[in-house]
Amino acid sequence: MTLLIFTIILFGAAGALGIAAARRGEAVLWGGVKDAWGQLAFTAPRLVLGVIGAGFLAELLPAEVVRALLGRDAGLLGVVIAAGLGAVAPGGPALVFAVAGAAAAAGAGEGQVMAFTTAWMLFSFNKALVWEQPFLGGRYTRDRMIFAAPAPFLVGAAALWLFD
Amino acid sequence: MLPPSSEREPRRxxxxxxxxxxxxxxxxxxxxxxxxxxxxxxxxxxxxxxxxILKIGPKILAAMLLAAWMRLLMSEQAVARWFGRGAGWAGFARAYAGGAILPGGPMTAYPIAAAFGRAGADIGATAVFLASWMLLSLNRTIVWEMAFIDYDTVLQRLLITLPVPILIGLVAQATGRPSFADMAEGERR
Incomplete structure (x- = not known):
C-alpha cells in the first residue's frame, strides 16, 4: 500500500513535469527524454547487476556468520560494524541497497541494516569525492561529515531500542 | 535553463x-x-x-524523466531561492522539504546546495537541505531502497532519521560551520 501510494506520486509527478515540459516546447520535452535516456544508460546495467548479484549473494552468505556479526543479537557492536561497513561501501544505491537486502535475507538485524545504509548515505566516498568536494569544497565536506558522524550509530541504536 | 546533465561537470x-x-x-x-x-x-x-527488475524498471524510468525535466524547467538559482528562503524554523522547514522531495541524484542536489549560498540561505538551512536530501530523498527511497529492503524496515528507518537533518542544521547554526567561505573554495575549482 505504502509503495503503491509512493509509486503513484512518482508517476504523477513525472507526468505533470512532462506536460509542463511539453508546454515549454518540443525542445524541452525531448531534451528531457534524451537526458533521461543518458541517465538510464548509466543506471540500467547497475540495476540489473545489483539485482542479480544480490540474489546470488543472499543465497551464499553464511547465515551463521551474518547473524553473529550483524544479527539482532549482535546488538550495538553489530551496529558499529554495520556503520563502519556502510561508510566505506563503494558505489551507488544499486550496490549498497542490494547488499543490504542480501544481508537482511541472510539474517542481519533491522537496526544493523539501517546503520549500514545510513552510514553510506552520509559518508559515501563516491558522493564525497566526485560531487561534494568539487561543489562545496574540502573543508565544507569535512565539517559536514564530522557533524553527521554520530547519526548512523544513533539510528541503529534507536532501531534496536524501539523495534526490538 | 540548465544544460543537460550529460554536458555538465563532473562527468561520470x-x-x-x-x-x-x-x-x-x-x-x-x-x-x-x-x-x-x-x-x-x-x-x-x-x-x-x-x-x-520488471517491478523496479518502470519506476526508475519515471524517476529519471522526472529529474531530467525538472533540471530543464527550473534553474538551480530559482530552486535555491525558493527552498533557501526564510530564516529560523521557516527556513529549516523549506530546506527540509526541498531535500526530501527534490528528484535526481547528486547531479541535481549539489549544484543546488552550492546555489544556496549565492541565494542568501543561512548556514543551518543549507546543512538541513543536504542532510535531508542524503537521508530522506523520496526519489531514492522509492526507487532503490524499497526495491531491495522490506517496507517495514524502510519506514522505520525513515521515521528514526526524520529528526537527524534538523539536529545537523542546529549544530551548523550554533557553530557557524560548515561556512559559505568554505563552500566558496569549492566554487573556485
Whole structure:
C-alpha cells in the first residue's frame, strides 16, 4: 500500500513535469527524454547487476556468520560494524541497497541494516569525492561529515531500542 | 535553463569502481551458486531477479524523466531561492522539504546546495537541505531502497532519521560551520 501510494506520486509527478515540459516546447520535452535516456544508460546495467548479484549473494552468505556479526543479537557492536561497513561501501544505491537486502535475507538485524545504509548515505566516498568536494569544497565536506558522524550509530541504536 | 546533465561537470564514467564490484559480485556469486547449489537453484534465483527488475524498471524510468525535466524547467538559482528562503524554523522547514522531495541524484542536489549560498540561505538551512536530501530523498527511497529492503524496515528507518537533518542544521547554526567561505573554495575549482 505504502509503495503503491509512493509509486503513484512518482508517476504523477513525472507526468505533470512532462506536460509542463511539453508546454515549454518540443525542445524541452525531448531534451528531457534524451537526458533521461543518458541517465538510464548509466543506471540500467547497475540495476540489473545489483539485482542479480544480490540474489546470488543472499543465497551464499553464511547465515551463521551474518547473524553473529550483524544479527539482532549482535546488538550495538553489530551496529558499529554495520556503520563502519556502510561508510566505506563503494558505489551507488544499486550496490549498497542490494547488499543490504542480501544481508537482511541472510539474517542481519533491522537496526544493523539501517546503520549500514545510513552510514553510506552520509559518508559515501563516491558522493564525497566526485560531487561534494568539487561543489562545496574540502573543508565544507569535512565539517559536514564530522557533524553527521554520530547519526548512523544513533539510528541503529534507536532501531534496536524501539523495534526490538 | 540548465544544460543537460550529460554536458555538465563532473562527468561520470560508464565503468567505474562500483560497476567493477557489481560485475564481480554477480559473476562470482553466480559461479558460486551454480557450483555449490546446482544449476536449478541458479536459474530459480535468476527468475526471481527478472521479476524484481520488471517491478523496479518502470519506476526508475519515471524517476529519471522526472529529474531530467525538472533540471530543464527550473534553474538551480530559482530552486535555491525558493527552498533557501526564510530564516529560523521557516527556513529549516523549506530546506527540509526541498531535500526530501527534490528528484535526481547528486547531479541535481549539489549544484543546488552550492546555489544556496549565492541565494542568501543561512548556514543551518543549507546543512538541513543536504542532510535531508542524503537521508530522506523520496526519489531514492522509492526507487532503490524499497526495491531491495522490506517496507517495514524502510519506514522505520525513515521515521528514526526524520529528526537527524534538523539536529545537523542546529549544530551548523550554533557553530557557524560548515561556512559559505568554505563552500566558496569549492566554487573556485
Amino acid at each position: 564514467k560508464r565503468i567505474d569502481f562500483g560497476m567493477v564490484i557489481l560485475i564481480f559480485i554477480a559473476v562470482a556469486g553466480g559461479l558460486g551458486v551454480w557450483l555449490l547449489r546446482g544449476p536449478e537453484r541458479f536459474f530459480a534465483i535468476l527468475g526471481e531477479d527478472a521479476l524484481l
